[in-house]
Amino acid sequence: MADTPIAHAAKATPPGMARKIRGLSDRAIAWIFVAPTIFLLLAINIFPLIWTIQLSFTNYKANRIGREIKNVGFRNYERILTDSDIWLNMQATAHFLFWTIFFQVLIGFTLAWLINKKFKGNDLWTTIIVLPMMLSPAVVGNFWKFLYQPQIGLFNYIITWFTGAEPSSFEMLGSVDLAPWSIVIVDTWMWTPFVMLICLAGLRSIPDYIYEAAEIDRASKLRQFFTITIPMVLPFLMLAVLFRGIENFKMFDLVVQLTGGGPGSTTELTSINLKREAFEKWRTGYASAYAIILFVTVFGLASIYVKALNKVKER
Amino acid sequence: MKRFNLATASALSIAAASVASTASADDLTLCWAAWDPANALVELSKEFEAESGHNMNFEFIPWPNFADRMLNELNSGGKLCDLLIGDSQWIGGGAENGHYVKLNDFFDSAGISMDDFAPATVYAYSTWPKGSPNYYALPAMGDANGWFYRKDWFEREDIQAAYKEATGEDLREPESQKEMLQIAQFFQGREIDGKTVYGASIFTERGSEGITMGVTSALYPWGFKYENTPGSYDMEGAVNSPEAVEALEFYKEFYQTATPPGYTNSYMGESLDAFKSGQVAMAMNWFAFFPGLYADPNTGGDKIDFFVNPPQNQAGSTLGGQGISVVSYSDKQDAALEYIKWFAQPEVQAKWWSVGGYSAHNSVLNDPGFADSAPFAGDFLVAMEAVQDFWQEPAYAELLLAMQKRVHDYVVADQGTAKEALDLLIEDWTEVFEDEGKL
Known part of the structure; x- marks a missing residue:
């Protein structure tokens, strides 16, 4: 027997146990190892999902223990899908998702491309740029709230410096038109470094010899960028988009700190609305239906996206 | 054996003493x-x-x-x-x-x-x-929800003269909701001691109960009722009565014309901060805070005074x-x-x-x-x-959050009309009471 770690483990196994294990098939041994994980997955993932689906067809309220639970069929789903307010929440979420991902990819990739150039202080700049994503969303929300304050906030003064407008003449968090953009700005500030790091990993994985070969073939820098850099970084970029998309779809803490979903319901993202339905109004059955609709939406979109990602990786 | 008995007796007495002490002191x-x-x-x-x-x-x-x-x-x-x-x-x-x-x-x-x-x-x-x-x-x-104001500003002769000139009336503790708005608008953006001050800080908070407590402070003096007949859950014509519509429009006008910039999500803390920092001439808040406000070394004492939520069509304060x-x-x-x-x-x-x-x-x-x-x-x-008081029903949280949304949408986000906001509120509340089996 070769002197490998597996051989060592085999030698260390007591003869009695070895005999017992020898009596089991490979399949049985595999099940023994996998069973705890499957059990945990069933207990904390699958069972709650099935339970939620079941609750979504009832009028159950978790704060009304003695109340009769009635089966209401698809009424909860029907109410949600025909509720214009929920569609406004969906629109707010879509706006937030699209623009945060757009800006984060654009700025993140640009930063990664710049950082990837070898220059003095490269590491220091990388460290400084990634600082925002190390902060707690609650902290970020609170201090941006101060930055956006119309009377004393630095943000308004910077805008004033560029535009000449009075600092207190506009309210980033209080205006229906500006509030959706204010949360996009903060999320972009916080999470662009994450996209940058993933892009940087992609850029650094491109072997130098490919560029050298392109140089020999007299390909221009622009041509190299579009035919080498972009295609080879694309799987990484798509992964970053997937991560940020999933994260921002369930965005809660940052926006609650900044706007509380206001003004009115302008920045009330679906996750905030869902939390209010489930744990403030205690409409458990209704909130379960809401959660299932969101789950199906995210799962469907993510599946399509992952397929596309795999195709890009296979190219 | 004797030693064992002694130890057992000691242990039992300690245990008994500790049980006795836990029974008497919780x-x-x-x-x-x-x-x-x-x-x-x-x-x-x-x-x-x-x-x-x-x-x-x-x-x-x-x-x-x-x-x-x-x-x-x-x-x-x-x-x-x-x-x-x-x-x-x-x-x-x-x-x-x-x-x-x-x-x-x-x-x-x-x-x-x-x-x-x-x-x-x-x-x-x-x-x-x-x-x-x-x-x-x-x-x-x-x-109850009440009001406090900068007595020292109200008593200044230059400010009193300016108010008289602007409105033709004497500057005093307001005796109606509309007079209060007029005073707040007078102070809005005014320079006092080289500093820009504002009319009043009112409740506009979205997340918990803030804007509802603020809006009801206007609704009740206008004669707002939750039901036509108590206990009937018959809300059409009561919740969206012409008086209620007028009161809600009044609160929006107050928010838009007489509050400091950026007070889009403010409740008790923000109201106290605005007053204590000398930003506003008046502020609404709960009486519970008044002892602390009176004791404040900067804006308390003889600089502050208090008044009940002014009446309009009738007296009314939010509980x-x-x-x-x-x-x-x-x-x-x-x-x-x-x-x-x-x-x-x-x-x-x-x-x-x-x-x-x-x-x-x-x-x-x-x-x-x-x-x-x-x-x-x-x-x-x-x-x-x-x-x-607001509804005290078991489903109060649902009723409250519905009102938070509808009035914040109208007052702060400037969406729709007051009538539409109250009509939508009736729809929301009707749905809640139907779920509760009360309608």
Whole structure:
């Protein structure tokens, strides 16, 4: 027997146990190892999902223990899908998702491309740029709230410096038109470094010899960028988009700190609305239906996206 | 053997002593919101600890999270709180969901009579169904939404002259809602001592109950009613009456024309900050904060004065305040009831008022010297005569969040009309009452 770690483990196994294990098939041994994980997955993932689906067809309220639970069929789903307010929440979420991902990819990739150039202080700049994503969303929300304050906030003064407008003449968090953009700005500030790091990993994985070969073939820098850099970084970029998309779809803490979903319901993202339905109004059955609709939406979109990602990786 | 017997006897006596001590002295936890009166209660409760031998612990939650945290605690049957000073609107849910202990038998045995407390507070803080002689709490802290203003600014001759010139009227404590708006608009953007100041800070908070408490302070003086007939849940024509529409439009105008920039999500804390930092001439807030405001070294004392929420078509103030209940999941209900018995005593109630709490006991409120005992005491009595509360139904949270959304959408986000907002509110509330089986 070769002197490998597996051989060592085999030698260390007591003869009695070895005999017992020898009596089991490979399949049985595999099940023994996998069973705890499957059990945990069933207990904390699958069972709650099935339970939620079941609750979504009832009028159950978790704060009304003695109340009769009635089966209401698809009424909860029907109410949600025909509720214009929920569609406004969906629109707010879509706006937030699209623009945060757009800006984060654009700025993140640009930063990664710049950082990837070898220059003095490269590491220091990388460290400084990634600082925002190390902060707690609650902290970020609170201090941006101060930055956006119309009377004393630095943000308004910077805008004033560029535009000449009075600092207190506009309210980033209080205006229906500006509030959706204010949360996009903060999320972009916080999470662009994450996209940058993933892009940087992609850029650094491109072997130098490919560029050298392109140089020999007299390909221009622009041509190299579009035919080498972009295609080879694309799987990484798509992964970053997937991560940020999933994260921002369930965005809660940052926006609650900044706007509380206001003004009115302008920045009330679906996750905030869902939390209010489930744990403030205690409409458990209704909130379960809401959660299932969101789950199906995210799962469907993510599946399509992952397929596309795999195709890009296979190219 | 003798040594063994001695050791056994010693161990048994130590165990017996410890059992006896735990039986007589409990660690009680009282839950409430984190604010000035809670600190006063800590001081007051030291007397109870000395008298009873029980230890008092306190769990105070900041107001914006208070309802969320405490209702979750109750709904999960948590044992964190033995005593809870819960908001008046929770009484329906507390009673129907079995969170609160019914106190009638205890009141009878302890000689506590609800006739000794102000009727409005007994109705609002203690009874469920409303007005019935079923008590789930002892009135603990009377409160209403009131106003305070910069008396020093109001008394300045240059400002008085400017006001007279601008409006043709004398600058004084407002006697109607519209006069209050006029004064606030006068101060809006005015330079005082080289600083730009604003009219008033009002409640606009979206997340918990803020804007509803603010808006109802305008709705009630206009004559707002939740139902055409009490108990009928017949809201069409009441909730969206022409008076209600006018009041809601008034509140929006107030928000748009007489509040500091950026006050789009402000509640108690922001109102206090705006006033204490010298930003506003007037501010709305709960009477509970008035002792602290009066004691403030910068804007208190002779710089501040107080007034009741002004009438319009009628007198009306938004009710605050809470009753103290025994949580049914507590293992120490006897000791908790002991605390309530102690707290209900007239002399303890008198001390409660003197340390900064608002007693609802008649012996305190009817004392001839009460109205002059503090600059806001007389106003408190007037306010409590015309208080009105939000729905106290078990589904109160759903009803409240619906109103938060509809009025914030209209007042702050400037969406739709006041009539549309109130019509939508009726739709939301109807859906809730249908789910509850009450419609």
